[in-house]
Amino acid sequence: MALAQNTAGQRRVSPMEYARRRSLLRDDPDIDVVDMPTLVGIAKAIEDEAVRRYRFLAELMESRGETSTAAAFRVMLEEEQSHVQAVDRWAASVGEPDISAEDFEWQLPADLSTSWDKVAGSALLTPYRAFALAVENEERAFSFYAYLAAHAENEEIRAEAEKLGGEELRHAALLRKWRRRAYHRERRPARSEPVEIDSIEGLRDALAQKDAEIAAVHRALVPRLRAAGDHASAELLERAIPAGTVPSPAEASRPTATSSGTEDPRHLLVDAQKPLESLADMLETVMANSDGELFEEAAAAMGRVVERISQISLQMRHP
Structure with a gap:
């Protein structure tokens, strides 16, 4: 040719x-x-x-x-x-x-x-x-x-x-x-620009906010998992909620979600993974743009997040 x-x-x-x-x-x-x-x-x-x-x-x-x-x-x-x-x-x-x-x-x-x-x-x-x-x-x-x-x-x-x-x-x-x-x-409506994290203090603030968001999602899923008969998964999520975290005023005023008991626990566990993977995406960005102590702290947080995602994935295979 x-x-x-x-x-x-x-x-x-x-x-x-x-x-x-x-x-x-x-x-x-x-x-x-x-x-x-x-x-x-x-x-x-x-x-x-x-x-x-x-x-x-x-x-x-x-x-x-x-x-x-x-x-x-x-x-x-x-x-x-x-x-x-x-x-x-x-x-x-x-x-x-x-x-x-x-x-x-x-x-x-x-x-x-x-x-x-x-x-x-x-x-x-x-x-x-x-x-x-x-x-x-x-x-x-x-x-x-x-x-x-x-x-x-x-x-x-x-x-x-x-x-x-x-x-x-x-x-x-x-x-x-x-x-x-x-x-x-x-494609969704444009979101606000992500907060740039260039310090350990900034990372810790972002982690605290993400942890609160994850805890809110998991707290809402716990009773639905129990209603679906998956007590082991409910306990897994409950154990991972950081001690001392309390519902935000908006979360506390929200009606408690009810379940007919017919929900598939695997679908609920997928919902539990999503905010964790969102956190992992944020940490990947920080690690890609940092070094030294900031990188090490982000890497340690990533290790904890990956462990939680893996535990949920394992639970999905063995409900």
Whole structure:
């Protein structure tokens, strides 16, 4: 394939060559030579893994009561199922219809799944974030195909790998469109600018405010969890409320929430996680923009928050 020249007379880099130079994969796959059976097997494994992951995440989000995010994953699942069929037709066209994806799963880069593993337990995984991660994964798959093209046994296999990589870019473009739509649906009225934290005193004030907000949310959830029959989760939240904190005047005057006893405890625990993850986001920002004692204090607070989020996640698995 001839490469065009740009207006300055410089050699224009093809998308595949650019991907090889700036790979999104943390580690190069350990594949020395790519023949046609290997390329077909890997292509099938990529699509099969995507189908399994989107189905799992759709079911997980549905069980957590995150119906809009579950719907986003079902849309991606349907799209990936059509990709599986397309790859099967392509495999037959290159004379390799009987290759099993299972024999090649071990060759897939870990980067194609780790991003999903990190967010599967998140209470803040919105449709926008789900589509954004899917875009990143399609771009990583493109990088993988660029690597395979560079290690192809011959020109025919290189060309087929580049075609598959081009399909991943097409998928990414479609997902970007869905991502933009999700962003506009989720966008809320502009909030006030976050308070800048540049001192330990400022951090401690912000932590005190966040702790009060978290305690208010958890106090409201405790009776609802008990009404739903999940006394262990109610006690978990109650134990974590800092000693000495009392309801604010506004909170105290608010009517006590009642429950019919039919609420799903897992959904209530997702609600318990959300203010903690919001605090974790704030601490990440502080840590990214500080050093010395301020960084250390923010890191210690982050450790405590992560521990609380993990305890709730564990409780969701074993109600």
